[in-house]
Amino acid sequence: MRINRLVIVGGILAALVPTILLGLGFTLKMRSWLIDTTIRQQEAFVAEASIYIDRVLTDHANALDFAASQIAGGTAGLADSSPMLRALKTSFPLFDRVLLANLEGIVEAAEPNQAENGQSPLGINISDRGYFREALRASKAVIDPAVFIGRTSGLPLMAIAAPVKAADGRVTGVVFATIQLGAVTELTSRLNLGRTGHAVIAARDGKTVAHPQEDFVHKQFSFVGLPIWQHLARGPSGTIENYADEAGAARFAAFSTIPATGWRIWMSQTHGEINEVFTQRLLEAAIWPLVSLLGGAILAFLLARVIAAPITRLQETADAIAGGDLDRRAPEAGPAEVARLAGAVNAMAQALQHRIERERAARASIEATVNEYGRYAERVAGGDFTERLEVGNAGDLERLGHALNSMSGSLALLIGEIRQATNQLGSASAEILAATTQQAAATAEEAAAVQQMASSVHELRQAGDAMANRTQTLLEVAQKTETVAETGLQSVEDTVRMVEDGRQRLETLAERVIGFSERTHEIAELNATVGELAEKSNLLAVNASIEAAKAGEAGRGFAVVASEVKELADQSKTASAQVRRIISEIQRSAQAAVIAAEQYARSADASVATSRQSGAAISMLSSRVTEASQTARQNLMAAEQQQASIEQIALAVDNIESSSAQTVAATGQVEQSARSLHDLARSLDAIVGRISLRQGS
Known part of the structure; x- marks a missing residue:
């Protein structure tokens, strides 16, 4: 490669390599920073969401406990507590239905008193429900973390129950309320980041509590067999850098636990969206490295023209001397280093010319002496130890002749x-x-x-x-x-x-x-x-x-x-x-x-x-x-x-x-x-x- 092209390429590389290194460093750091920032936002969002949902459920449980105490302190019986249930349903619209059952689990009052299918819930036996038994056992308001399907509505529900205790501490019944999981999904739908971000809630057994797609909730989709559940089992909260969701897409997420129910809530976003955002920002920032690269190429071209001309003339002189023209001399012009190099090349050519002449004369003398020593060595190798060399004044070869004579003896x-x-x-x-x-x-x-x-x-x-x-x-x-x-x-x-x-x-x-x-x-x-x-x-x-x-x-x-x-x-x-x-x-x-x-x-x-x-x-x-x-x-x-x-x-x-x-x-x-x-x-x-x-x- 010619020197002018080498200089141009070197200048371009000098501008390109730092640009590439900076670009790679910026790329790796930018993508890591972008994912880390998004995960931190998700972590903050799910922590606040878990606290908010826990507070909402706790407030509803406290309200249900207060209503149970009011019903227990009233003079009317369990069957005449509809006004209190109606007031509770009006004050807390998140409740889908509020009901009151006796100790045998038979529903005696309900608000509303008619289900979606036109049937009345009065007389239904709920003694086999876990929340009913847990309220009687705990003797206080309980939030049932289990998800069940309503007998009349056919929709996925959760329940909150509180015992009705008389003045003597005796439990006379249980007031309970159901919440449709669609309401929980509506609360979590406000949590989103970007185009693909969404939040999901799953119960302790892995069944879906809230999901952007309602089919997951209605079909009671379970996450137990998916990779996300293994990450969720590591602790009450944390982050997940990479996992495959239920559709097979690569996602990253942050998760937390709702204290009142033990539900796991996590907020995730696809790596593809992060890559798109990162690529867009990278393209926006790539204009300045391209401008710097173009400027470096122009400067390298101008510098090559200044450096390459004297070096080209020096190269022609060196080629002539190498070809045997020892009388050729290079012009001592151009940059200081190139001028000194031309003077050194001229001095080298002159010294080389004198040395060649001296070596020609010495070579003839050495060749004659070496030929004589060679013939003597051949005789010694043949077993003839009777003759000796005649050594003259030949410098180093004289010492070699004496050594050969001594060796023969x-x-x-x-x-x-x-x-x-x-x-x-x-x-x-x-x-x-x-x-x-x-x-x-x-x-x-x-x-x-x-x-x-x-x-x-x-x-x-x-x-x-x-x-x-x-x-x-x-x-x-x-x-x-x-x-x-x-x-x-x-x-x-x-x-x-x-x-x-x-x-x-x-x-x-x-x-x-x-x-x-x-x-x-x-x-x-x-x-x-x-x-x-x-x-x-x-x-x-x-x-x-x-x-x-x-x-x-x-x-x-x-x-x-x-x-x-x-x-x-x-x-x-x-x-x-x-x-x-x-x-x-x-x-x-x-x-x-x-x-x-x-x-x-x-x-x-x-x-x-x-x-x-x-x-x-x-x-x-x-x-x-x-x-x-x-x-x-x-x-x-x-x-x-x-x-x-x-x-x-x-x-x-x-x-x-x-x-x-x-x-x-x-x-x-x-x-x-x-x-x-x-x-x-x-x-x-x-x-x-x-x-x-x-x-x-």
Whole structure:
């Protein structure tokens, strides 16, 4: 590239590079600042909106609580509270409907008292509604964060409820009001930034509470499965730099939490709109960098014309000198630096001309000397050390000639010494090779013996492992048997104790049965007395009937009494007979129980004796098992000590085997080295022999 074009390009780049760097820095900073500013605005808006919605809902809850207190303090019943509900609906138009229900959840008053479908809400049961149960439980006004569909309107609603408490603190009903979520959407619709900005509210379960598109609210769209919900779960408030909305568009947002309901409200805007705003501002600000770039290009063109002309003439002079025209000189004109450069080029051309002439003369002398030294070096390389160079006055080449003569003499002496050393090396290497071969054979035999010993030690170690495992198994079986014996002994003792206890209880029961049998004899005597009384009462009733018949009409009432007494006597006789039969059965059962108790007592005595014999046998077995367990434990300790000793021996044998293998390998390497050394000695002897023969000739 010519210098004028280079200067122009350099000037343009000098203006363009800072402009580009400033533009990139401005671009990155401007876009970051724009997004950060918008997010901060969104954060402030959603914080204020959450506080505002919380205040609105709290005010409505307080108003509903006040209305409930007024209804509770009035003289009219729940059904006559329509004026208070109407006043509450008029003062707070955000309420869609205000209703009053009794403790059973039946609606008794409503404002308005007619739904959109023409039906009256009176008589509807709301006892299954969460806000109704929560108001009764909390005994204060509650704001239900859940979103539900109205039974009559079919629209998504939220509810606020407050209990109606009497003067004694007793709850007599619940006043509640519904708010259409469209009203909440209208409140949030005022929050927007730019063309694509909007605010959204979602309940705790992710269902839509407020959205610019009403279908999201009516269809109860849930955000739980979307990326935005993962960001909202990080905390009560914050910012989101990038996420994909329900339509897949890239957005950034700020979110907050409404304290009264726990709803999440967030305000977002698309990155595409921010990019459009940023691009528009960038285009508006790009005019000044373009103007500066154009000015830099013009200045670079003018500067190139001033600098390029003298440099072009200097370049032509340099090209001529390089072509061999050493008489050519450059004009010393133009800028100071270029003029000094032209003078330096002229001086260089003159000095170069004189130096070329001197070098031509010196080159011829050097070439002759170098040719002679080369021929001498060829003779030395061929093995001729008898001749010497004739060195004249040639400066540095003179020192080179003396060095070559000294080198030739030293090489002749060195070759003689090498010949003697080669002879000695040949005889020594032969002796080393023979000794190494014998050592390798002995080492191989020793390694075979060590391997056989290592195999025997490994078999011994395996046998020790098997014996230790069998001893360990025997110890475990003995310990388990000891545990079982102790458990069996304890069970026998418990059985003996339980049998003796049962025998004592059975003896007590037999005594009580005998006493009860004696009581039955007394009852039988009393029953006999009752039978006699019944016979006498019957006889008395017959006599009374006779006397009443004699008295005629005056004794009719006495006859009725006599008849009743006779009937009572008959019943007493019947009852007495039944009592005698029952007493007989009780006595037979008591005798059978006493006999069974005596048989059980005898069996219990036999069982106790047998159990005690079993306990003694199990105790003796437990002591024998304990002794066997101790013996097995001692055997195991001895086996472990023996195994540890075998392990140490095996480890030592393994080390010996490894060392033996290393020794065999090292001996083989030494034998190979000895053979190589012997071959090298023979080769050196042949080489030195050839040189000495040529030198001798």
